[in-house]
Amino acid sequence: MPTTLERRLPPIAELAVVSVALMLSGGVYMAAHLPRHPPLAPAVGLLAGGGVLTVVAVVLLARIRPFAWATFFLVARWALLAYVVIAGILGFVFIYDHTRGATLAVLVLTLVVFALDVPMIMAFTVARYQDTGTSAPTAPR
Amino acid sequence: MTDLSDHVVTVSREAPPSEAANAQPPHGLEIVPLRGLPIVGLVLVGLVVTIATNELWAIDFFHIVGGGIWTALDLFLGFVIGPILGRLSIPARIEFTTRFMPKMVLIMPTLVICTLAGGWQLARHLGDLNASYSHHGWVVASFIVVAVMAVVALGVLEPANIAVLFELRKPEPKPEIIGRLMRRFIFTAGITGAMQVATLVIMTRLATT
Numbered sequence: 613m614p615t616t617l618e619r620r621l622p623p624i625a626e627l628a629v630v631s632v633a634l635m636l637s638g639g640v641y642m643a644a645h646l647p648r649h650p651p652l653a654p655a656v657g658l659l660a661g662g663g664v665l666t667v668v669a670v671v672l673l674a675r676i677r678p679f680a681w682a683t684f685f686l687v688a689r690w691a692l693l694a695y696v697v698i699a700g701i702l703g704f705v706f707i708y709d710h711t712r713g714a715t716l717a718v719l720v721l722t723l724v725v726f727a728l729d730v731p732m733i734m735a736f737t738v739a740r741y742q743d744t745g746t747s748a749p750t751a752p753r
Numbered sequence: 754m755t756d757l758s759d760h761v762v763t764v765s766r767e768a769p770p771s772e773a774a775n776a777q778p779p780h781g782l783e784i785v786p787l788r789g790l791p792i793v794g795l796v797l798v799g800l801v802v803t804i805a806t807n808e809l810w811a812i813d814f815f816h817i818v819g820g821g822i823w824t825a826l827d828l829f830l831g832f833v834i835g836p837i838l839g840r841l842s843i844p845a846r847i848e849f850t851t852r853f854m855p856k857m858v859l860i861m862p863t864l865v866i867c868t869l870a871g872g873w874q875l876a877r878h879l880g881d882l883n884a885s886y887s888h889h890g891w892v893v894a895s896f897i898v899v900a901v902m903a904v905v906a907l908g909v910l911e912p913a914n915i916a917v918l919f920e921l922r923k924p925e926p927k928p929e930i931i932g933r934l935m936r937r938f939i940f941t942a943g944i945t946g947a948m949q950v951a952t953l954v955i956m957t958r959l960a961t962t
Contacts, residue, residue: 737912
């Protein structure tokens with residue numbers, strides 16, 4: 613059995629990082645146009661691209677056997693909590709600034725994909741270096 | 754940037770295996786310092802209240818203080834601490850890392866969200882977000898710089914930081930894994946440091962023209 617360093621895993625983190633880059637590109641595009649209503653097609657395209665990459669990453673991740681799932685979920689749930697708070701504050705700012713309708717929907721979905729990608733990257737990066745099967749560390753403090 | 758990485762590779766190769774094997778992190782290593790969470794919570798509540806009350810001075814305070822500390826930390830980490838860290842012995846690096854990185858897990862995201870949310874609101878109040886603003890291009894450039902930094906920090910730097918801490922919690926941390934992740938950390942800290950120079954240029958342009 614290869615060691616944690618030798619083991620070849622699917623490019624989960626790479627896919628999620630590209631997805632984050634697409635989400636941020638969409639965010640920059642929208643932010644460059646606000647408070648006006650920008651043409652949404654480019655932002656929707658970036659969102660769709662990032663969403664597809666995230667789904668592919670999740671599917672590839674789910675197929676990995678064996679994997680340090682306990683560690684993965686431990687990191688993922690705390691990171692998700694943190695990034696839901698961060699995305700929530702950004703969402704609050706846009707709503708407070710009277711962003712509405714389709715523009716708001718695209719921004720919120722972009723934040724949702726972003727808030728899923730980052731915990732996945734963190735959790736995967738940590739879990740890939742853990743020994744499988746006996747990976748559950750003590751709870752983070 | 755390559756130089757930083759090379760330094761670490763050199764040091765890793767020079768470090769005697771026995772030294773690496775003896776490098777033990779302190780027991781009870783905290784990945785997220787619990788004592789800092791109430792402070793982070795207070796800061797974030799303050800940020801939301803500030804935005805909700807449209808208090809221009811407070812919005813400016815969050816943006817300037819958050820951005821100033823964020824920029825200074827990135828520059829210091831990328832160009833001062835990073836190269837020093839690369840030249841330390843593995844036990845010294847581990848000792849520094851176990852004390853330094855958990856704090857960064859709380860500090861950096863808090864600074865970033867305060868800077869971005871405060872900056873966005875400040876730009877909205879000052880009219881800098883309008884496409885008709887004469888320096889709108891510089892504002893958009895700042896968005897792009899932040900986006901690039903975010904990809905590097907969230908995609909590479911922060912995960913490496915957390916992974917190092919998890920490795921150090923093990924009874925027998927693997928020096929090869931720590932070395933690999935630390936190289937990544939130091940390299941990307943250098944990149945974000947360089948990007949912060951661009952931020953300084955953009956922000957001083959916006960403030961003085």
